[in-house]
Amino acid sequence: MLELRDLHVFYGNIRAVNGASLRVETGELVAIIGSNGAGKSTTLKSISGLLRPRSGAIVYDGRDISNESTDRIVALGISHCPEGRHIFGRLTVRENLILGGVQRPAAEARRDIELVEDTFPRLRDRMKQAGGTLSGGEQQMLAIARALMSKPRLLLLDEPSLGLAPIMVEHIFEVIEGLKRQGLTILLVEQNVHHALDAADRAYVMETGRITFEGAADSLRHDPRIEQSYFGL
Amino acid sequence: MSPRVAGPLLSILGLSVGLALLDASGLAFWQGLMINLAIFTILVVSLNLASGFTGVFSLGNIGFMALGAYISAILTLPLAVKSEYLPDLPSWLAGVHLDQVVGPLPVGWLAATLIAGLLVAFVALLVGAVLMRLSGHFVAVATLGFLVIVRVILFNADGFTRGSRTFSNVTPYTNLWWAWACAVLVIYAVWRLKRSQYGRAMFAQRRDRWAAQSVGISILRPRLLAFVIGAFFTAIAGSLYAHFITSFSPTVFYFDLTFRVITMLVVGGMGSVSGSVIGSVVVLALAEGLRRVEDVTLLYGLSGALLAAFFIAVIVFRPEGIMGQREISFDRLSTRLRSLRGGGGPEGPETEAP
Amino acid sequence: MGDYFIQQVVNAVSAGSLYALMAVGLALIFSILRLINFAHGDIMMVAAYLVTFALFAGMPLPAALVFMVVGAVVIGLLMERIAYRPIRGAAEVAMLLTSFAVGQILQNGTLLVSRLAGEPVQIAFPAPDIVNGVVAFGAITVPKVNIVSLVTGAVLLTLLTVFVTRTRLGLSMHAAAEDLPAARLMGIRVNRVVATAFAISSGLAAVAGFLYASQAGQINPYLGFTPVLKAFIAAVIGGFGSLSGAVVGAYALGILEVIPTALSGIADILPPGAVPPGVHDLLTQVFPSSLGSYRDAFVFVFLILMLLFRPNGIVGGGGREEVP
Numbered sequence: 001m002l003e004l005r006d007l008h009v010f011y012g013n014i015r016a017v018n019g020a021s022l023r024v025e026t027g028e029l030v031a032i033i034g035s036n037g038a039g040k041s042t043t044l045k046s047i048s049g050l051l052r053p054r055s056g057a058i059v060y061d062g063r064d065i066s067n068e069s070t071d072r073i074v075a076l077g078i079s080h081c082p083e084g085r086h087i088f089g090r091l092t093v094r095e096n097l098i099l100g101g102v103q104r105p106a107a108e109a110r111r112d113i114e115l116v117e118d119t120f121p122r123l124r125d126r127m128k129q130a131g132g133t134l135s136g137g138e139q140q141m142l143a144i145a146r147a148l149m150s151k152p153r154l155l156l157l158d159e160p161s162l163g164l165a166p167i168m169v170e171h172i173f174e175v176i177e178g179l180k181r182q183g184l185t186i187l188l189v190e191q192n193v194h195h196a197l198d199a200a201d202r203a204y205v206m207e208t209g210r211i212t213f214e215g216a217a218d219s220l221r222h223d224p225r226i227e228q229s230y231f232g233l
Numbered sequence: 234m235s236p237r238v239a240g241p242l243l244s245i246l247g248l249s250v251g252l253a254l255l256d257a258s259g260l261a262f263w264q265g266l267m268i269n270l271a272i273f274t275i276l277v278v279s280l281n282l283a284s285g286f287t288g289v290f291s292l293g294n295i296g297f298m299a300l301g302a303y304i305s306a307i308l309t310l311p312l313a314v315k316s317e318y319l320p321d322l323p324s325w326l327a328g329v330h331l332d333q334v335v336g337p338l339p340v341g342w343l344a345a346t347l348i349a350g351l352l353v354a355f356v357a358l359l360v361g362a363v364l365m366r367l368s369g370h371f372v373a374v375a376t377l378g379f380l381v382i383v384r385v386i387l388f389n390a391d392g393f394t395r396g397s398r399t400f401s402n403v404t405p406y407t408n409l410w411w412a413w414a415c416a417v418l419v420i421y422a423v424w425r426l427k428r429s430q431y432g433r434a435m436f437a438q439r440r441d442r443w444a445a446q447s448v449g450i451s452i453l454r455p456r457l458l459a460f461v462i463g464a465f466f467t468a469i470a471g472s473l474y475a476h477f478i479t480s481f482s483p484t485v486f487y488f489d490l491t492f493r494v495i496t497m498l499v500v501g502g503m504g505s506v507s508g509s510v511i512g513s514v515v516v517l518a519l520a521e522g523l524r525r526v527e528d529v530t531l532l533y534g535l536s537g538a539l540l541a542a543f544f545i546a547v548i549v550f551r552p553e554g555i556m557g558q559r560e561i562s563f564d565r566l567s568t569r570l571r572s573l574r575g576g577g578g579p580e581g582p583e584t585e586a587p
Numbered sequence: 588m589g590d591y592f593i594q595q596v597v598n599a600v601s602a603g604s605l606y607a608l609m610a611v612g613l614a615l616i617f618s619i620l621r622l623i624n625f626a627h628g629d630i631m632m633v634a635a636y637l638v639t640f641a642l643f644a645g646m647p648l649p650a651a652l653v654f655m656v657v658g659a660v661v662i663g664l665l666m667e668r669i670a671y672r673p674i675r676g677a678a679e680v681a682m683l684l685t686s687f688a689v690g691q692i693l694q695n696g697t698l699l700v701s702r703l704a705g706e707p708v709q710i711a712f713p714a715p716d717i718v719n720g721v722v723a724f725g726a727i728t729v730p731k732v733n734i735v736s737l738v739t740g741a742v743l744l745t746l747l748t749v750f751v752t753r754t755r756l757g758l759s760m761h762a763a764a765e766d767l768p769a770a771r772l773m774g775i776r777v778n779r780v781v782a783t784a785f786a787i788s789s790g791l792a793a794v795a796g797f798l799y800a801s802q803a804g805q806i807n808p809y810l811g812f813t814p815v816l817k818a819f820i821a822a823v824i825g826g827f828g829s830l831s832g833a834v835v836g837a838y839a840l841g842i843l844e845v846i847p848t849a850l851s852g853i854a855d856i857l858p859p860g861a862v863p864p865g866v867h868d869l870l871t872q873v874f875p876s877s878l879g880s881y882r883d884a885f886v887f888v889f890l891i892l893m894l895l896f897r898p899n900g901i902v903g904g905g906g907r908e909e910v911p
Contacts, residue, residue, distance in 0.1 A: 048772060049771075050768055050771060050772070070771040070772060070774070071771070071774045071775065071776045071777075074772070074773070074774030075774060079772075080772050082768070082769065082772060086766055086768070086769035086772075088761070088762050088765050088766060088769065089765070090761070090765060091758065091761060091762065091765070095758055098755060098758060099755070099758055099759065099762050099770075099773045099775070100773055102755055102758075102759060102773050102774055102775055103774040106755065146773070147772075150773070150774055290680045290683075290684075363891065363895060364891065366895065367894055367895070369679045369680065370623050370679040370680055370682075370683045371894050373680060373683055374623065374683075374816075374819060374890075374894075375890065375891050375894050377816070378816070378887035378888075378890050378891055379887075379891075381813075381816065381883055381884070381887050382883075382884040382887050382888065385880075385881055385883050385884040386881075386884060388880075389877060389880050389881060488812060492687055492688075492691060495684060495687075496688075499684065531702075532699055532702075532703075533698060533699065533702050534694075534695035534696060534697070534698035534699035534702065534808075535695070535699055536695075537691055537692075537694070537695035537698075538691070538692045538695035538696050538699065540691070541688040541689070541690075541691035541692045541695070542688070542692060544684075544685075544688045544691075545670050545685055545688045545689070545692075548674060548677075548681055548684065548685050548688075549673045549674055552677065552681060
């Protein structure tokens with residue numbers, strides 16, 4: 001479904017992604033793990049068009065989307081739930097959700113808000129509340145719910161568990177696994193390697209802008225080098 | 234003699250010869266244009282000091298020019314004219330007449346110009362101590378507010394300025410020589426300042442305000458210094474202007490003039506003294522040329538619109554202006570000349586980093 | 588004496604409406620682009636010319652007003668497309684200076700066209716009956732234009748509020764102002780949002796231009812300068828970038844502005860014998876009749892004080908973060 005080929009991305013003159021290649025097949029949950037500043041978020045931002053890669057290709061459904069605008073990419077069915085959640089804090093929960101479906105017919109999007117309420121019952125009572133007043137976990141749910149409002153076929157999830165209480169992390173991963181079961185393709189960037197590898201089918205390890213390991217999540221979980229670097233054993 | 238000394242000296246010599254020829258030629262239009270160029274150069278170089286060096290964009294400099302013009306004009310008015318022309322002046326001022334001339338030197342006017350500069354610098358110190366705490370576009374708007382305040386005061390202080398009526402009868406002291414002597418002095422002073430530790434502090438706080446603050450470099454002090462010195466020179470330009478044009482009203486010192494000076498600054502390059510000189514020449518030439526076109530075609534407004542369009546084009550396509558922060562370097566210039574003559578020596582641009 | 592104060596309040600509120608129409612447009616654009624659009628006042632000026640020429644050409648008033656608004660919107664969109672889009676995201680001061688240049692182009696362009704049409708620099712504004720003359724309420728007379736300003740301001744600002752809070756495009760505007768990268772991730776077309784903001788702000792400026800010209804009685808290519816500065820002050824008072832803040836700030840400015848004028852007249856309107864002669868003289872001394880002519884200086888001192896002491900109010904529209 002998605003393939004990155006030899007992607008190079010720069011922030012000004014600073015090289016953030018240095019020749020990364022990876023694939024995501026339809027229906028898969030693929031995780032990218034790695035330490036801070038490895039280029040994981042930058043990779044996602046290039047896919048969603050927030051950043052322009054300097055070279056390399058981003059092939060989605062057989063076409064190169066690396067020069068498309070973000071709104072086109074959303075229209076093509078890719079939704080990016082950014083790190084740090086980026087809720088519109090002064091808008092209500094409902095308004096946040098409406099904006100998530102801004103490209104779709106209004107009536108259809110309105111119906112979907114009800115479906116989202118079923119997936120995230122905690123949001124139901126907070127529909128008229130300003131997004132900024134929610135707790136961290138609730139904001140993360142809102143961010144995922146909002147990203148789903150565009151009816152994506154591929155969901156990019158950036159650090160969904162960051163800064164959340166352990167119980168909330170469990171809950172968020174339940175939600176992610178539920179989405180996978182419904183057939184959604186997910187590319188997940190996550191520092192919580194344990195949870196990420198538990199949920200993922202396959203995983204890539206990224207270090208200083210390059211992919212250094214890849215494989216089935218199970219095999220990576222038992223790879224001694226991964227254990228050493230990321231499980232601190 | 235090293236090119237670093239010889240270059241400027243040769244330039245001044247060349248300028249002097251040029252001015253002498255122009256003076257002797259009796260071409261009044263060109264003489265006037267050159268005086269205008271000198272005054273604009275001072276305004277642009279001073280604004281560069283206050284804004285280009287520090288990055289704190291001031292739109293109020295023409296207010297300082299206005300104050301300089303009025304102060305010097307009032308101070309130099311001969312007694313006979315004064316009592317009739319400004320009957321409402323307070324007595325302490327009514328008796329002042331700095332119109333003494335010793336030999337070829339109009340010492341009264343020179344003193345008045347200096348007084349105007351110092352008074353305006355003092356005003357700038359007060360205003361700057363308040364406004365230089367702001368930054369970004371807010372400082373621009375606040376200094377624009379200062380310009381409006383000066384204008385309102387000039388319009389309303391009838392007893393001093395004749396309000397909205399034209400202030401005329403100003404003695405025409407300004408000539409080619411005085412104008413260019415001041416311009417050269419200002420260029421030299423600002424150029425030296427750029428290389429001094431004060432100048433470096435101005436650029437340092439511009440480059441990285443937060444870093445400068447975190448290592449304890451005051452951001453206020455270099456900004457204020459630049460603002461006050463810039464105001465002093467601007468007031469001198471005001472005095473030169475007043476005694477060149479000899480009659481004016483508060484409407485002259487407003488936004489159109491402000492914008493003209495900014496255009497020159499941005500075109501030349503914010504932070505470059507030689508850029509300011511080049512910018513003044515280029516924009517004044519362009520403006521004069523377009524004005525000619527306007528006079529012939531009677532399409533009034535054309536020149537202003539085209540100049541503004543030119544300004545936008547510069548901001549879009551070459552935001553650093555012609556020179557950026559670089560300066561013309563006589564060292565490199567001479568090296569290049571020598572290498573052109575086959576004398577060898579390293580090839581390099583005739584500019585150097587600040 | 589009560590009448591005197593009612594009169595001043597009416598003046599304050601109608602001036603406030605005018606400033607509100609202007610300030611909201613400035614704040615709208617600032618909130619999304621961080622651009623202080625000084626050419627906003629020149630859009631207002633151009634609109635006044637458009638309606639003048641339309642009326643001169645014999646168009647009926649409603650058609651002339653539509654022509655004015657449409658013309659102003661078109662010019663606003665062109666200005667965004669040609670001048671502001673290439674420098675989007677540039678340094679604040681570069682954007683500000685560009686807006687000055689755009690203003691100069693509009694002023695000189697208007698001068699040029701007006702000259703070619705054989706008009707003088709200063710044209711008497713052909714104010715239609717609806718804004719011409721006064722209405723008497725008992726002892727107080729109120730210029731019609733003040734009432735029209737007040738009503739128009741209320742109606743348009745209500746419509747704008749509905750648009751911004753109830754439509755997806757309005758919400759998109761809000762989102763783009765609050766967090767531009769996140770707004771892009773929603774699939775919001777930023778160019779469309781920016782263009783809409785310019786269209787709305789130019790349309791409002793056009794209406795303000797019509798009302799301003801009706802009040803002033805004459806128009807010239809430079810009339811936009813002072814109003815845009817005032818609108819800026821209003822926006823600053825309200826916390827720049829916030830629409831409701833801009834409206835509040837505009838009315839506050841309207842009130843602030845009449846204070847010097849009101850005070851300067853205070854000694855004269857006191858009935859004879861109401862206060863001892865000494866107090867009367869003191870009032871004339873402290874509040875001389877010339878105080879009113881220092882009005883603009885007074886409000887700009889206030890602006891500077893606001894910028895200095897209410898910095899948080901000023902960046903009220905902030906909160907813009909990069910998606911990390």
